[in-house]
Amino acid sequence: MSRHSLTTVGFDADDTLWQNEQYYRLTEEQFRALLTDYAEGEHVSERLLEAEKRNLSYYGFGIKGFTLSMIETALEITEGKVPSSVISEILKIGRELLSHPVETMPHALETLEALAGKYYLVLITKGDLFDQERKLAQSGLGTLFDNVEIVSDKTATTYRRIFSMNGEEPERAMMVGNSLKSDVVPAIATGAWGVFVPHALTWILEHVEKPSEAPRFREIANLGELPALIESLG
Known part of the structure; x- marks a missing residue:
């Protein structure tokens, strides 16, 4: 895969970009x-x-x-x-x-800054509309995204729609998040890359087996490793 064939990088919000x-x-x-x-x-x-x-x-x-x-x-x-x-x-x-402070995850800001302008960055999060908008505003990360999608659930259909919005195909996209069930598995099902960033606390209803055999599955220890991972795919 040419590094230039990756055009879109999606990010989960809760427990990926900030604590939740x-x-x-x-x-x-x-x-x-x-x-x-x-x-x-x-x-x-x-x-x-x-x-x-x-x-x-x-x-x-x-x-x-x-x-x-x-x-x-x-x-x-x-x-x-x-x-x-x-x-x-x-x-x-x-x-x-609904009013807790926003604590961004380590490397979130620097990673988004490194990727902004090089890729189409989209925040894809589910949950209460007002709460997610509040957290995004308080995080200071909002200006780094080209698009923000607050959805009712994350399915392959959801990702296929979002990844195709800028005229590209899901195969040229990547989804990054802490939930295998919501962020990684359904993104891979569309043909996109799915990057798992484990968090010490993940809601039990988000637990599924790692798709370790999937060619487009990757796992990193923290967001700081993402730019190098993307570079290695070239």
Whole structure:
């Protein structure tokens, strides 16, 4: 492959460009503490995950759906007897999750600056529209992207549409992210490159097996290794 045949590089946002899951984990700990009189912490977490799975098709990904799932879980665990004060606290910690500071990942800025102008850079993220827009604005990275796509889910169809928007084919694109399920596997299915950047904390619903045998699968330890990886594909 000629290095010039790669024209588009897509980036995931949460836990790829900035920290995200750690704030969900802290909020879940607060939620468990609110229900300590009704159930053990592990049981609360299990019921919450079940609610999140059920609700994805209704609320999608993001903080609002997570907050509603916490309320639903509290109602289920207490058999509808949860005090209104606990519901108020759940809403409070949900709002706090929507206002946490943005902490960019190591090498995010320098890597984007190195690639900007050489490739068509597109941010591809899923979740709540307002929250993702807020985090992008506060990150200071927004001006480095040629396009921003906030989508309801990440599938091969999603990537095929986005990678074809600037008149190119998916085979000339690359997707970079921390989720094998959302960022890497569906991108590779379109013919694009899929670059996995592991994060210490990844939501359990994003776990799938590595597509190690796929010719266009690559893994790097951090974003700082991406420019050299792209160069090596030439």
